[in-house]
Amino acid sequence: MDDSAGLLWSGSKRLSPEAAPPSSRVKFDPGKTLWYTDVSPSESKDVGSEELLELESTEFEMGLESESESEVDSQLEWEESKGDSQLEWEESEGDIEEDRIKPATLQDATLPDDGLGLQIWEWNPEPVCTRQPVYTIFACDISRFSEYGFLGIWLPAAIGRVLRRGLYQFIMDIIVMIRVCKMFRQGLGGFREYQIIEPVQRKQPIFSFWDGHLPPRAIHIAQKKPSWRTDEEIQALCNVLQVLDCYRNYAEALQLLLAKVMRFERFGRRRVIVKKGQRGNSFYFIYLGTVAVTEDEDGSSAFLDPHPTLLHKGDCFGEMGLLSTAVRRATVVCMEETEFLVVDREDFLANKLDDEVQKESHYRFNFFRKLDLFQSWSDEKLWNMVALGRLEKFSHGQLVSKDFLDSSFITFICKGSCEILRMIDLGASSSYYKWVWQQLEQLDHKPLGVHLNTVMSPMERFKEFQIKSYPLQDFSYLKLLHLQKVKGPKGTAVQGKISTTENSLPKLLGPKVKSRFGHPVKCSMVNTKYGELPKEAVAGVYMKVHTLKEGDIVGTRQAFLPQSQRDHRPFILLSMGIELIRVRKEKFYELIDEETKEKMNKTDVDYPSDEELCQKFLKENSWNIFRKDLLKLLVKPLNKQSFTPIQTKRKEIYNPKSLLLDLCHLNKKVKQHYPVFMAPQKHLPPMKVVQAVSAPRHKIQELLPQYKNAGVLL
Numbered sequence: 001m002d003d004s005a006g007l008l009w010s011g012s013k014r015l016s017p018e019a020a021p022p023s024s025r026v027k028f029d030p031g032k033t034l035w036y037t038d039v040s041p042s043e044s045k046d047v048g049s050e051e052l053l054e055l056e057s058t059e060f061e062m063g064l065e066s067e068s069e070s071e072v073d074s075q076l077e078w079e080e081s082k083g084d085s086q087l088e089w090e091e092s093e094g095d096i097e098e099d100r101i102k103p104a105t106l107q108d109a110t111l112p113d114d115g116l117g118l119q120i121w122e123w124n125p126e127p128v129c130t131r132q133p134v135y136t137i138f139a140c141d142i143s144r145f146s147e148y149g150f151l152g153i154w155l156p157a158a159i160g161r162v163l164r165r166g167l168y169q170f171i172m173d174i175i176v177m178i179r180v181c182k183m184f185r186q187g188l189g190g191f192r193e194y195q196i197i198e199p200v201q202r203k204q205p206i207f208s209f210w211d212g213h214l215p216p217r218a219i220h221i222a223q224k225k226p227s228w229r230t231d232e233e234i235q236a237l238c239n240v241l242q243v244l245d246c247y248r249n250y251a252e253a254l255q256l257l258l259a260k261v262m263r264f265e266r267f268g269r270r271r272v273i274v275k276k277g278q279r280g281n282s283f284y285f286i287y288l289g290t291v292a293v294t295e296d297e298d299g300s301s302a303f304l305d306p307h308p309t310l311l312h313k314g315d316c317f318g319e320m321g322l323l324s325t326a327v328r329r330a331t332v333v334c335m336e337e338t339e340f341l342v343v344d345r346e347d348f349l350a351n352k353l354d355d356e357v358q359k360e361s362h363y364r365f366n367f368f369r370k371l372d373l374f375q376s377w378s379d380e381k382l383w384n385m386v387a388l389g390r391l392e393k394f395s396h397g398q399l400v401s402k403d404f405l406d407s408s409f410i411t412f413i414c415k416g417s418c419e420i421l422r423m424i425d426l427g428a429s430s431s432y433y434k435w436v437w438q439q440l441e442q443l444d445h446k447p448l449g450v451h452l453n454t455v456m457s458p459m460e461r462f463k464e465f466q467i468k469s470y471p472l473q474d475f476s477y478l479k480l481l482h483l484q485k486v487k488g489p490k491g492t493a494v495q496g497k498i499s500t501t502e503n504s505l506p507k508l509l510g511p512k513v514k515s516r517f518g519h520p521v522k523c524s525m526v527n528t529k530y531g532e533l534p535k536e537a538v539a540g541v542y543m544k545v546h547t548l549k550e551g552d553i554v555g556t557r558q559a560f561l562p563q564s565q566r567d568h569r570p571f572i573l574l575s576m577g578i579e580l581i582r583v584r585k586e587k588f589y590e591l592i593d594e595e596t597k598e599k600m601n602k603t604d605v606d607y608p609s610d611e612e613l614c615q616k617f618l619k620e621n622s623w624n625i626f627r628k629d630l631l632k633l634l635v636k637p638l639n640k641q642s643f644t645p646i647q648t649k650r651k652e653i654y655n656p657k658s659l660l661l662d663l664c665h666l667n668k669k670v671k672q673h674y675p676v677f678m679a680p681q682k683h684l685p686p687m688k689v690v691q692a693v694s695a696p697r698h699k700i701q702e703l704l705p706q707y708k709n710a711g712v713l714l
């Protein structure tokens, strides 16, 4: 609750309401260009390059415009008239008409009637013109599309297809599909601005423009007296509210009953919605904004507490005060302008929502009962525990907490899994420092051309190829010895020198690096603990530290160790699709006994150090470089033109879209670009985040000239 926000993936540039007002068509004119990132960014030449796709004519229609005006039907048309692609986009399985033969060049994409997302169809020119869906692109929880930041891919009948069409074609199809998804997402200015909701009692998903507020028509319905609302209006309101998790969890019939009675309210910051100790009259769904739950009566502590208990869009509250004769257990105050859908006490009870609340409480109780930690607890004590927290759901890719050690909550994982990530500052690691200089020195020594004329055994050649091209740990000490000698007596930092002047080497992937023996480094340097590093090479990377599963507890780590012995590094909690219960630490510690404390101590795990994580990253990075180069050497490219993006020149050595840092282009004049990283500022400065680092290296073909033509198997 404290930190929920988008983490790694956020929508690209906003499309302002003026640019695309509701009921408008957003037209992408012929020749309009969309930027996107290459699917395989570490290919040698176009490493991380931004690629340009030209859409012949792409038109997206969005807005409220169906006859009922309550729903948004959207149609996406996508035409690609050039090339000989055999892919065809089609609406849905239900639409197959054997006599409808379209030219094989046409591609169109629409949302399928029968459910989730897009389907790509293959045009089958066989005598019987049947068509089969090739792949379905879907988002499991389509109403929260924006929070996924990705599109899932389902591959029905994939194996049979691989056998029939060949691995290459199969991979190409997947790449094409991913590219289309990226174009789709970026062309729309990011899905954050749109919602695709799967309505009740309607097959077709609704694709609508979204500005965050409850749509005016829905407000209009919710302001009417319940008896004046038509069935159509109730259905429409129900559809709009599918984006609220808390609402969608209810059975369909109950959703419709609620849509009949709920009313709309909007309150400003600091407005107290429910007051602790008072009799409750209403139950609230949050449509927009954030509220805080506090222990004090006037809610002022929410504005002072660094980690208040927050509830966001899709959450609900106020159920406890409506149960039997109970009073409000906490105060709820608006942290910003907030929109609510309110259900009054009589309707709450008439619709048996109290049963739903009881069911949820029992679910929490049963979960705690099963945990080994609470085996010795009495039922009464466990019920106290149940009352401290609520069940929350997080979708795949959603941020749960930016720093769970520092957070005020203990988190219990009820279902699903989540990952613990650590953002490491590569520049602060000695392994990375050594690695970067190793890479920049890669081409210092005897020119490769020497070897081209001498006869080498395959073994020698392979060793040479490894040393020259790939940063293997085994050889690193040699380089280090060499570096230390050159460092000089005062231990001054290595003065990297980079030169782009032509030399006798064969064509290389990056600039020809001469390091210390060449000209002074042209790029600026920064001082690190271990010496100087090119400023551009300093970056951060998210590393997975641990995966949490059902029954795991987070936030209790090292709780009983003295402050000085604790690991204070921030760790991030990222959902892979979870249900969890969060309980405030101080309340939890009030309840636990010695036996529970001991159990907690025993289950404590140590997380790897940043240095270990950095080494792991470098290992994986080296492997990825090697794997991609080798693949390029072995896989024969087909001369197929379909979906070949236009290459553009790289401008920067860091590509924030692919999160790739390309040291090959280090000393080229580049515009500084440092996207601000989201880690807590007290721990780390803003830095660019990378997923991979590419370094200067020889082309495999030049190291092994007899394999000059890609596709020749070793």
Ligand SMILES: Nc1ncnc2c1ncn2[C@@H]1O[C@@H]2COP(=O)(O)O[C@H]2[C@H]1O
Residues within 6 Å of the ligand: 274, 280, 293, 309, 316, 317, 318, 319, 320, 321, 322, 327, 328, 329, 330, 331, 332, 388, 389, 390
């Ligand atoms: N720990 C908590 N986490 C989230 N919400 C809470 C928590 N405690 C209470 N609430 C909500 O705050 C509401 C205050 O009014 P109620 O007691 O009616 O119902 C309460 C719950 O819906």
